[in-house]
Structures are given as C-alpha cells and as structure tokens.
Amino acid sequence: MKRGTALRITAIDDAPNVGAILLNADNFSERLSLPDSLKAQNVARLTTGTALYSDMGRILCSITDDTVGWHDPLGGCSDETLVAKKYGFDTYQQARNAWHQNGLDGFLIELAKYGLGARDLMMNINFFSKVEVLEDGSMHFVPGNAVSGGAVEIRAEMNTLVILNSCQHPMDPANRYAQRRVELTLKKVPPPGPDDVCRTSRPENARGFTITERYFL
Amino acid sequence: MNLRDLEVIPETTLRISPRLAEDAVFDEVVLAGDWFVRTIKRGEFVRIVDLQGNQAVDTLFYNAHNYTDRYSAQDTIRAQSNVYLTAGTKLISTLRHVLLTVVADTCGRHDTLGGACSAESNMVRYDIDKRSMHACRQSFLKAALDWSAKTGREFNKYDLTANINFFMNVPVMPNGKLSFEDGVSEAGKYVELRAEMDTLMIISNCPQLNNPCNAYDPTPVRILIWDAPAS
Numbered sequence: 480m481k482r483g484t485a486l487r488i489t490a491i492d493d494a495p496n497v498g499a500i501l502l503n504a505d506n507f508s509e510r511l512s513l514p515d516s517l518k519a520q521n522v523a524r525l526t527t528g529t530a531l532y533s534d535m536g537r538i539l540c541s542i543t544d545d546t547v548g549w550h551d552p553l554g555g556c557s558d559e560t561l562v563a564k565k566y567g568f569d570t571y572q573q574a575r576n577a578w579h580q581n582g583l584d585g586f587l588i589e590l591a592k593y594g595l596g597a598r599d600l601m602m603n604i605n606f607f608s609k610v611e612v613l614e615d616g617s618m619h620f621v622p623g624n625a626v627s628g629g630a631v632e633i634r635a636e637m638n639t640l641v642i643l644n645s646c647q648h649p650m651d652p653a654n655r656y657a658q659r660r661v662e663l664t665l666k667k668v669p670p671p672g673p674d675d676v677c678r679t680s681r682p683e684n685a686r687g688f689t690i691t692e693r694y695f696l
Numbered sequence: 697m698n699l700r701d702l703e704v705i706p707e708t709t710l711r712i713s714p715r716l717a718e719d720a721v722f723d724e725v726v727l728a729g730d731w732f733v734r735t736i737k738r739g740e741f742v743r744i745v746d747l748q749g750n751q752a753v754d755t756l757f758y759n760a761h762n763y764t765d766r767y768s769a770q771d772t773i774r775a776q777s778n779v780y781l782t783a784g785t786k787l788i789s790t791l792r793h794v795l796l797t798v799v800a801d802t803c804g805r806h807d808t809l810g811g812a813c814s815a816e817s818n819m820v821r822y823d824i825d826k827r828s829m830h831a832c833r834q835s836f837l838k839a840a841l842d843w844s845a846k847t848g849r850e851f852n853k854y855d856l857t858a859n860i861n862f863f864m865n866v867p868v869m870p871n872g873k874l875s876f877e878d879g880v881s882e883a884g885k886y887v888e889l890r891a892e893m894d895t896l897m898i899i900s901n902c903p904q905l906n907n908p909c910n911a912y913d914p915t916p917v918r919i920l921i922w923d924a925p926a927s
Contacts, residue, residue, distance in 0.1 A: 512817075514769075514858050517811075518876075521875055522872060523873070532820065534856075536816030600790050602858050
C-alpha cells in the first residue's frame with residue numbers, strides 16, 4: 480500500500496479472520512510492533528482511532544473506520560500442526576482448493592516473495608477476531624465477533640508491505656475447517672488532517688503522526 | 697506481600713526454587729542500563745533476581761543453533777491461554793519449540809505484551825525530546841552487534857522481536873484496556889527457568905527514567921546459573 484491509500488476489508492461470510500503483518504516497504508528492517516502499538520495507546524484491542532506503529536516510532540497504518548469494534552492483537556497465527564490436529568490432515572491432491580492451509584506458512588510464503596523469511600516474522604494482527612482477557616489473565620476467544628458486511632479500513636501512513644491471510648484464528652473453537660471470504664478494496668484517500676480521528680485519539684498519536692510526517696519531508 | 701497483591705495473584709502461582717546460590721556455577725550482577733548475553737545449555741537453570749524491587753528485565757531467547765527460531769510472545773501466551781508468564785509457563789519459539797520452562801517464580805507474574813523501550817517509542821510515549829535517552833533497544837542492538845562480532849554469526853536488528861519483561865506488571869482488562877501498573881515485585885523476588893534446548897539469552901536491564909512503574913529508579917539485577925542435574 481502506498482502512503483495516501485486505504486484498504487477496506489469487508490466480511491463476505493460470517494466469522495472471518497484476517498491475519499496481518501506490516502513492513503515498511505522502503506526498508507524491511509522496520510516493521511509492525513504490536514507491543515509498541517499497545518503500549519503507546521494502552522490498549523489490547525484494535526479499532527477506529529488505533530495507530531499501528533512500527534518499531535521505529537512511526538505509524539505504518541492507522542485504523543480509520545471500523546464497524547466491528549474489536550480486532551485481536553494477541554492470538555497469533557495457526558501452524559501446520561495445529562491445523563492438522565484441529566481439522567485433520569489432508570493433501571492438496573485429495574482436497575484441491577479445499578485443502579487445509581495455516582497462517583504461519585501463509586506468512587512465510589508471502590514473506591519469501593520479498594526475500595524475507597522466519598527472521599522477519601512479528602506478532603500479527605487478527606482482523607475481525609476478538610480474544611477477551613479476564614482479570615486472571617486467561618484468554619478467551621469470543622465467537623461471532625464479526626458478521627457478513629462488517630468492515631475495517633486501514634490507511635497507509637507510510638509505504639507499507641501488507642501481508643494478509645484469511646486462515647481461521649488459532650483459538651477459533653469451530654471444529655470444521657472453513658474458508659471464510661473477505662473483500663479487499665483499495666482506494667486513494669486524503670492525508671490525515673489536524674482533526675483526524677487517529678491523530679486526535681491520544682497525545683501519543685499526535686506525536687506519532689508528527690514523527691511519521693517528518694520521515695517524508 | 698500485602699492484601700491487595702493477594703487478591704490479584706493467587707498464591708498457588710508462587711513457586712520457590714530448591715537451588716541454593718552457593719551451588720551456582722555463575723553469579724553476576726547486571727546494572728541498570730547494561731546488557732547481558734549468554735548461552736544457557738539444555739538442562740541448565742537460570743535465575744534472575746530483582747535485587748531492589750520493581751525492576752523491568754527485558755529478555756529475549758533464541759534457539760542457540762538457529763537464531764531465526766526465537767521466542768514468540770503470541771505462541772507462548774496462546775499455548776497456556778493466559779497473557780501472564782509465571783511458574784509452569786513454557787516459552788515457545790516461532791517454530792513452535794519449547795525453549796525454556798519457568799520452574800520457579802516468587803513474583804507471580806511477568807509481562808510479555810509491553811515490549812522493550814526504545815529511543816523512538818520514548819518519543820511517542822513521553823516527548824519527542826526524549827530521543828537521546830538510553831533505552832532497552834539500544835542495549836539489545838549493542839548486545840546483538842557484540843555477539844555477532846564475537847561469534848562471527850549474523851545477528852542484528854532483524855533478530856530483535858517481542859520480548860519478555862520479567863517483574864513487570866502490565867494488566868490487560870476485559871474491556872481491552874492495557875495499563876502499566878506499579879510492579880508486583882519486591883526486593884529479592886526471583887524467576888527461574890530451565891532450558892529445554894540450548895538457548896541464547898539476551899537481557900537489557902531496563903534503563904527507563906520516564907516511567908513511574910519503577911519509581912523512576914532503575915536498579916540492578918542478579919543472574920545465577922546452575923548446571924544440569926546429574927542424571
């Protein structure tokens with residue numbers, strides 16, 4: 480995504496999940512830091528007004544619209560072993576396009592297309608999913624967080640390599656492997672103004688936008 | 697421990713180690729703002745002692761034979777369905793290996809969501825003028841560069857990732873809020889881990905001067921290591 484564009488992800492089916500990692504497209508050593516994002520904004524959920532910070536104090540993308548209300552930064556991604564254990568192992572030979580894919584391999588394959596690999600993995604976002612944390616620290620996947628028609632929009636504040644996959648959330652208790660569709664729409668958007676919802680949501684974000692804008696001077 | 701702490705942390709999560717300091721094969725103090733790198737061999741035990749209380753000990757772990765296989769915060773918390781690390785927690789790697797197990801903990805819980813402070817994140821969190829202050833990721837980078845120079849192995853910024861903050865209290869609320877609270881640690885509290893694989897450990901003893909959670913006073917910690925027990 481080029482700076483000045485926005486990506487809208489819209490659920491076609493109920494209960495989708497979109498795993499996401501982000502890197503600075505102009506310098507791959509800079510990437511999404513969910514710890515920095517959570518710490519700067521004192522949140523463990525992502526929604527409208529949330530800035531997605533890189534490890535360099537800059538904002539890669541920000542969430543400018545969200546009809547769902549909660550996107551998960553905690554649960555991580557599935558892997559081959561987890562998927563085989565939950566849904567059974569199948570081969571592409573047997574299942575063709577219904578074969579069981581997993582989030583980790585999805586990220587690794589797409590990273591490899593840019594010369595990147597396991598060293599470049601980072602904590603990932605799970606758009607459309609919700610993991611609630613109770614007072615004792617226990618994590619609970621909340622089914623039905625997003626339904627068909629739900630949408631989230633992220634605006635690129637930097638040129639960002641966005642890697643997505645629509646594998647099920649690793650904590651999704653559904654015992655059937657499901658391909659749940661989303662639609663991606665990319666568009667040009669104006670730069671964030673002084674009253675922008677992400678810039679004004681916290682004083683930390685006002686500084687984050689200033690630091691990001693200086694990077695492009 | 698006061699009553700408020702008892703409400704937050706069930707006493708069952710506290711576990712004392714049977715190992716004695718005089719039997720340790722390694723015993724060293726790491727000052728605030730310093731870094732520490734060492735390989736912990738499979739079967740060895742490593743203890744980190746919070747000498748003066750409420751210190752944050754930012755720590756990264758790697759498979760010593762393959763640095764791309766490294767500590768993964770999300771896989772670790774998902775494997776135990778709990779965001780806090782304590783006795784019994786298995787530290788899981790990105791390639792889904794168990795690197796170490798927390799075998800003793802007299803603090804009760806440790807954070808792995810708050811990340812390590814950096815010069816750049818301090819600019820966001822506190823003030824743009826804080827750029828020049830010392831920070832954990834300055835230490836992590838210097839540790840990585842030194843280790844790479846010493847061993848001839850590639851090790852740099854690409855290897856630095858989401859870390860553990862031993863002794864740090866970062867509660868997550870059911871409404872999705874995250875806060876930085878005063879520590880639940882006290883002078884003398886410790887956490888002890890057993891290496892399940894040969895593991896590289898990198899510590900930045902946090903130099904943060906802007907955060908009230910350490911009373912603006914970063915302090916030393918002590919590292920002890922014991923050999924694997926004879927089998």
